[in-house]
Amino acid sequence: MGDLRTVSHRRAVTRQRLVDAALGVFAEQGFGRTTVEQVCDRAGFTRGAFYSNFSxxxxxxxxxxxxxxxxxxxxxxxxxxxxxxxxxxxxxxxxxxxxxxxxxxxxxxxxxxxxxxxxxxxxxxxxxxxxxxxxxxxxxxxxxxxxxxxxxxxxxxxxxxxxxxxxxxxxxxxxxxxxxxxxxxxxxxxxxxxxxxxxxxxxxx
Amino acid sequence: MGDLRTVSHRRAVTRQRLVDAALGVFAEQGFGRTTVEQVCDRAGFTRGAFYSNFSxxxxxxxxxxxxxxxxxxxxxxxxxxxxxxxxxxxxxxxxxxxxxxxxxxxxxxxxxxxxxxxxxxxxxxxxxxxxxxxxxxxxxxxxxxxxxxxxxxxxxxxxxxxxxxxxxxxxxxxxxxxxxxxxxxxxxxxxxxxxxxxxxxxxxx
DNA sequence: CCCGTACGATACACGGGCGTATCGGATGCG
DNA sequence: CGCATCCGATACGCCCGTGTATCGTACGGG
The missing domain is CATH 1.10.357 (Tetracycline Repressor; domain 2)
Incomplete structure (x- = not known):
């Protein structure tokens, strides 16, 4: 069975980093002017990570x-x-x-x-x-x-x-x-x- | 001397139509997601009119x-x-x-x-x-x-x-x-x- | 120890919005 | 009547962001 400390945990961590990054970018740029790439950059990921966590x-x-x-x-x-x-x-x-x-x-x-x-x-x-x-x-x-x-x-x-x-x-x-x-x-x-x-x-x- | 009824009036009218159109688009799309073209479309102009009135x-x-x-x-x-x-x-x-x-x-x-x-x-x-x-x-x-x-x-x-x-x-x-x-x-x-x-x-x- | 799975990176093609440069035509003036 | 001006339309090239498809890899299970 999946060990929660690793299996889904890592996924949750990247998701969280994306969420945290989003707040900053939204605050700076405004929601409508925020791009997926900006969020990923700030979180230290590429868009691949984003689309695998959000749609x-x-x-x-x-x-x-x-x-x-x-x-x-x-x-x-x-x-x-x-x-x-x-x-x-x-x-x-x-x-x-x-x-x-x-x-x-x-x-x-x-x-x-x-x-x-x-x-x-x-x-x-x-x-x-x-x-x-x-x-x-x-x-x-x-x-x-x-x-x-x-x-x-x-x-x-x-x-x-x-x-x-x-x-x-x-x-x-x-x-x-x-x-x-x-x-x-x-x-x-x-x-x-x-x-x-x-x-x-x-x-x- | 320029007749205010025509010379600058026409310009003011198009400017105003752009302003009015802007309110609607901003309300619908949000500021950050509004494009110049959307505003011009709604006002019945092309982008030429926009850039000649706003920067x-x-x-x-x-x-x-x-x-x-x-x-x-x-x-x-x-x-x-x-x-x-x-x-x-x-x-x-x-x-x-x-x-x-x-x-x-x-x-x-x-x-x-x-x-x-x-x-x-x-x-x-x-x-x-x-x-x-x-x-x-x-x-x-x-x-x-x-x-x-x-x-x-x-x-x-x-x-x-x-x-x-x-x-x-x-x-x-x-x-x-x-x-x-x-x-x-x-x-x-x-x-x-x-x-x-x-x-x-x-x-x- | 090896294979399967899934996460995240990379590559690619596409669309669309931008800003400028150029044009046409109407208007106002001499 | 012809010329200059200026406004708004058209045309062009450009960049950027998107979303998907593919790939590599690290971890987990047997």
């Missing part, structure tokens, strides 16, 4: 996005748990902690934005995105809830809070990326988060 | 985006003024009116998203985007302020409200586009707007 760039793009976004969510989950403070003195403090944990990754934003556009253009891909959004909320809402509980806050409407947080996160992220040196923009970002959180929580008795 | 697709993309976003802002401005109600009974009503005026244009969202990604990738283009954002707020905040005044609301912090509205608009728009049939998402969108507006206004004595 099209679209497929690679999807695989890369699904994997990275899943990794991001789980990474965020553990980061929250590991760095979770013993106590927080206010909602603002909780928000600031959370924003310190959530990376501001411009490359990833670019790729995400293009993926969203691509998904909206491709029937059936909306589901993938919607599912991912649900996954984000499912994974992160509990830890956020625990974080807020430290401040004696009880979440009132879980789903509404989740949707609002994602919307505010994404909406303000662009603004921060467009004007990276504007402190005011960042400060208002925090304010907006605080507002949203306070509107969706109450003091627990 | 690259990037240039056309930029021209198209600047024009369309400017048009959108001014169109919004007049739409607000023309359809401005005589009175509004609540902040929620004001928000609902505003959202009814602001078009949800998926094609335009796709193009915008890709343009943002493109701009973040192209040094110096951030400025263009930042300037556009300021333009949006400059043009729309006054009418929003008048709208809210009908309900006896006075805007407390103009700039913060502007930034928050744009962020919430963009952030929730994606959610609505990804799940177009989910009424709850739309309802929460309105809720979030109401929350933001109320947080940035006060009853004027």
């Amino acid at each position: 099209s760039l679209d497929e690679l793009f999807l695989a890369m996005w699904e994997q990275r976004s899943a990794d991001m969510v789980s990474g965020l989950h553990t980061a929250f748990e590991e760095r979770m403070p013993d106590q927080v003195g206010s909602v603002r403090e909780a928000v600031e902690f959370a924003l310190a944990v959530i990376p501001v990754d411009e490359d990833w934003y670019r790729v995400s934005a293009e993926f969203t556009a691509h998904a909206l253009r491709t029937p059936g891909m909306r589901w993938v995105m919607a599912e991912r959004e649900r996954g984000i909320q499912r994974a992160l809402l509990p830890v956020i809830e625990r974080l807020l509980a430290m401040n004696g806050q009880e979440v009132v409407n879980r789903d509404a809070l989740g949707q609002a947080l994602v919307a505010v996160h994404d909406g303000t992220l662009v603004q921060c990326l467009v004007e990276p040196d504007d402190e005011v923009v960042h400060a208002r970002r925090v304010d907006l988060f605080v507002l949203v959180v306070e509107a969706h929580t109450k003091e627990s008795r | 690259s697709l990037d240039e056309l993309f930029l021209a198209m985006w600047e024009q369309r976003s400017a048009d959108m802002v001014s169109g919004l401005h007049t739409a607000f003024e023309e359809r401005m109600p005589d009175q509004v009974g609540s902040v929620r009503e004001a928000v609902e009116f505003a959202l009814a005026v602001i078009p949800v244009d998926e094609d335009w969202y796709r193009v915008s998203a890709e343009f943002t990604a493109h701009a973040l990738r192209t040094p110096g283009m951030r400025w263009v985007m930042a300037e556009r954002e300021r333009g949006i707020q400059r043009a729309l905040l006054p009418v929003i302020e008048r709208l809210l005044a009908m309900n006896g609301q006075e805007v407390v912090n103009r700039d913060a409200l502007g930034q928050a509205l744009v962020a919430v608009h963009d952030g929730t728009l994606v959610q609505c586009l990804v799940e177009p049939d989910d009424e709850v998402v739309h309802a929460r969108r309105v809720d979030l707007f109401v929350l933001v507006v109320e947080a940035h206004t006060k009853e004027s004595r």
Whole structure:
């Protein structure tokens, strides 16, 4: 029987190297301008390797996005748990902690934005995105809830809070990326988060 | 001296037809996968016309985006003024009116998203985007302020409200586009707007 | 120890998009 | 009425990326 350490493992490794390379090229060139050769070059392969692992760039793009976004969510989950403070003195403090944990990754934003556009253009891909959004909320809402509980806050409407947080996160992220040196923009970002959180929580008795 | 009706007018017309065609192709194919020929075909020209008016697709993309976003802002401005109600009974009503005026244009969202990604990738283009954002707020905040005044609301912090509205608009728009049939998402969108507006206004004595 | 299998490299033919150079013809002016 | 100009069409050569078909080889099984 095939030894997993070698037989299929090597294949998985090259596949992974292709996926990793893809993120970089997509971020640099944009999805539509990325070529198979660029990805293979960066991964240290030739196109032979690519076509033996994927059938099209679209497929690679999807695989890369699904994997990275899943990794991001789980990474965020553990980061929250590991760095979770013993106590927080206010909602603002909780928000600031959370924003310190959530990376501001411009490359990833670019790729995400293009993926969203691509998904909206491709029937059936909306589901993938919607599912991912649900996954984000499912994974992160509990830890956020625990974080807020430290401040004696009880979440009132879980789903509404989740949707609002994602919307505010994404909406303000662009603004921060467009004007990276504007402190005011960042400060208002925090304010907006605080507002949203306070509107969706109450003091627990 | 050159008659503006003919001399440069014809040139401007073909240029405009190219710009208009570009929007459609960009929306359908994505920026990176759009070819000069596709744009020319849709506009009813050959590449000769293109290269006599633009030097690259990037240039056309930029021209198209600047024009369309400017048009959108001014169109919004007049739409607000023309359809401005005589009175509004609540902040929620004001928000609902505003959202009814602001078009949800998926094609335009796709193009915008890709343009943002493109701009973040192209040094110096951030400025263009930042300037556009300021333009949006400059043009729309006054009418929003008048709208809210009908309900006896006075805007407390103009700039913060502007930034928050744009962020919430963009952030929730994606959610609505990804799940177009989910009424709850739309309802929460309105809720979030109401929350933001109320947080940035006060009853004027 | 040898053979089969499959992974990834190499080779090849093809298509298509690009940019330029040249052309035709309409328009405006003297 | 004829000339100059300029816009958009046509024609050309070029490069690059694609996808497939073939090959070599290293690993795994018997």
